[in-house]
Amino acid sequence: MPVKPDELEFIEAFRSGASVVPAGGAVIYEQKSNGKLFTLYSGWAFRYKSLSDGRRQILNFLLPGDFVGLQQEFSGGATHGIEAISDVALCVFPRDGLWKLFREYPSLGYDITWLAARGEGMVDDNLLTVGRRNATERAAMLLMHLYRRLDRIGLAEGGSIEFPLNQQHIADALGLSLVHTNKTLRRLQQLGLHELRNGRLRLLNPRALQRIADYYETPPKEVPLV
Amino acid sequence: MPVKPDELEFIEAFRSGASVVPAGGAVIYEQKSNGKLFTLYSGWAFRYKSLSDGRRQILNFLLPGDFVGLQQEFSGGATHGIEAISDVALCVFPRDGLWKLFREYPSLGYDITWLAARGEGMVDDNLLTVGRRNATERAAMLLMHLYRRLDRIGLAEGGSIEFPLNQQHIADALGLSLVHTNKTLRRLQQLGLHELRNGRLRLLNPRALQRIADYYETPPKEVPLV
DNA sequence: CGACATGTTGAGATGGATCAACACTTGTGG
DNA sequence: CCACAAGTGTTGATCCATCTCAACATGTCG
Numbered sequence: 001m002p003v004k005p006d007e008l009e010f011i012e013a014f015r016s017g018a019s020v021v022p023a024g025g026a027v028i029y030e031q032k033s034n035g036k037l038f039t040l041y042s043g044w045a046f047r048y049k050s051l052s053d054g055r056r057q058i059l060n061f062l063l064p065g066d067f068v069g070l071q072q073e074f075s076g077g078a079t080h081g082i083e084a085i086s087d088v089a090l091c092v093f094p095r096d097g098l099w100k101l102f103r104e105y106p107s108l109g110y111d112i113t114w115l116a117a118r119g120e121g122m123v124d125d126n127l128l129t130v131g132r133r134n135a136t137e138r139a140a141m142l143l144m145h146l147y148r149r150l151d152r153i154g155l156a157e158g159g160s161i162e163f164p165l166n167q168q169h170i171a172d173a174l175g176l177s178l179v180h181t182n183k184t185l186r187r188l189q190q191l192g193l194h195e196l197r198n199g200r201l202r203l204l205n206p207r208a209l210q211r212i213a214d215y216y217e218t219p220p221k222e223v224p225l226v
Numbered sequence: 227m228p229v230k231p232d233e234l235e236f237i238e239a240f241r242s243g244a245s246v247v248p249a250g251g252a253v254i255y256e257q258k259s260n261g262k263l264f265t266l267y268s269g270w271a272f273r274y275k276s277l278s279d280g281r282r283q284i285l286n287f288l289l290p291g292d293f294v295g296l297q298q299e300f301s302g303g304a305t306h307g308i309e310a311i312s313d314v315a316l317c318v319f320p321r322d323g324l325w326k327l328f329r330e331y332p333s334l335g336y337d338i339t340w341l342a343a344r345g346e347g348m349v350d351d352n353l354l355t356v357g358r359r360n361a362t363e364r365a366a367m368l369l370m371h372l373y374r375r376l377d378r379i380g381l382a383e384g385g386s387i388e389f390p391l392n393q394q395h396i397a398d399a400l401g402l403s404l405v406h407t408n409k410t411l412r413r414l415q416q417l418g419l420h421e422l423r424n425g426r427l428r429l430l431n432p433r434a435l436q437r438i439a440d441y442y443e444t445p446p447k448e449v450p451l452v
Numbered sequence: 453c454g455a456c457a458t459g460t461t462g463a464g465a466t467g468g469a470t471c472a473a474c475a476c477t478t479g480t481g482g
Numbered sequence: 483c484c485a486c487a488a489g490t491g492t493t494g495a496t497c498c499a500t501c502t503c504a505a506c507a508t509g510t511c512g
Contacts, residue, residue, distance in 0.1 A: 049351075050354075051359070051440045053440070071346055098336075099336060102339075106335060109328055112339065116296075117297050119346060120297055120345060124306060124349060125275075127353045127356060128275040128277070130353060131356045132401060175357030175358060
């Protein structure tokens with residue numbers, strides 16, 4: 001979506017810098033929040049929460065254009081971590097400038113709210129998946145969902161996308177064990193529904209996948225960029 | 227939290243009216259969004275999503291002071307329903323006035339973003355619960371969580387709260403079957419951890435419940451009211 | 453009184469967890 | 483160059499938490 005020049009200027013001034021986090025590194029730690037807001041420029045990351053005995057749940061995946069950090073800002077202590085999956089480039093904003101942004105550029109505040117609401121919508125979807133879909137449906141859901149998101153931001157090339165997740169990531173996102181995740185993915189692959197090789201994902205039968213997942217395309221909407 | 231008089235005035239003008247929905251009624255339907263935003267004045271409700279074969283997942287419970295409708299506003303079609311549990315009183319805002327609100331009263335826009343982010347934080351918690359906690363832990367979590375929320379808004383009286391949920395609601399919130407939910411709650415009750423009678427919930431051993439759920443109090447934060 | 457929603461309990465079935473190997477790749481140091 | 487450790491993916495065997503099916507109890511409301 002287009003941004004007005006003066007807004008862009010303010011964003012430039014607002015941001016406190018860019019930053020790069022290597023694959024596997026922590027963008028923010030689960031315990032202590034660091035007072036920052038981020039926009040993801042490139043690479044993959046994920047938000048997660050974990051229990052004290054180590055069980056971990058991935059809340060959602062972050063792709064280029066995604067905005068994060070608001071929950072940290074507003075929810076008291078109950079917080080989440082963010083970890084890079086591939087090398088990641090970030091635009092960093094100081095959190096305490098947020099109010100100034102709302103006051104001086106309400107349109108940007110509106111966009112940020114938009115992005116936050118969209119993020120919540122994605123977590124809603126994941127909660128439905130984890131709460132009510134079985135393992136096969138969950139896996140199909142994940143593949144469809146990620147492919148569509150990448151496709152929508154123009155990162156699908158020749159019917160396949162970069163796919164840097166390992167099976168542990170997938171298991172933690174779907175609320176399944178690692179072993180069962182492996183067996184489930186394997187089954188889908190042997191049914192010829194998808195192909196996962198050399199870090200790229202190709203959907204061989206998207207129609208079947210969306211039917212299994214009971215997950216149908218919704219009309220795309222323009223997304224603002226902050 | 228205090229609201230400035232002129233803000234209050236704008237809110238009064240902004241809202242398109244109050245509304246009442248009887249217990250069991252739909253506030254908004256899952257399929258068609260109705261272009262409205264709500265603040266819950268009194269009563270209990272819940273947001274949910276369901277699969278086409280009827281499996282249903284409750285995303286979160288809505289209590290007095292909660293604000294809803296943003297996800298509808300921003301996410302394309304993928305939407306949720308809202309249903310009243312007890313009789314519910316609502317303050318209704320027209321959705322298309324939202325931009326005007328951001329522009330003219332950035333502080334209110336900021337508050338709304340706050341509330342939206344807080345809502346997302348709650349869904350994050352539920353996703354961790356459903357994805358990684360077992361049945362006993364989930365039930366303990368739900369009881370603690372709801373008790374604390376009611377307590378924080380001053381609706382706990384004499385160590386107990388109103389509790390209008392039936393076991394089907396609890397099952398749909400926890401991602402469990404109805405039967406297993408019943409057995410799990412029964413076990414907790416027989417261990418003397420809580421008491422559930424005449425539509426009221428009393429926590430007899432909150433320390434044990436929070437230990438089971440691995441869910442500890444976070445420092446409360448002031449919440450804006452819109 | 454019967455119809456209906458809700459809660460309770462038992463028996464049996466099963467999807468997914470856990471445990472245990474093993475294969476393959478990559479990077480590291482000797 | 484090889485030896486080795488570490489990370490990742492794969493597969494089989496077994497276990498158990500939860501689901502499903504089925505029955506019955508209770509209360510409410512017409």
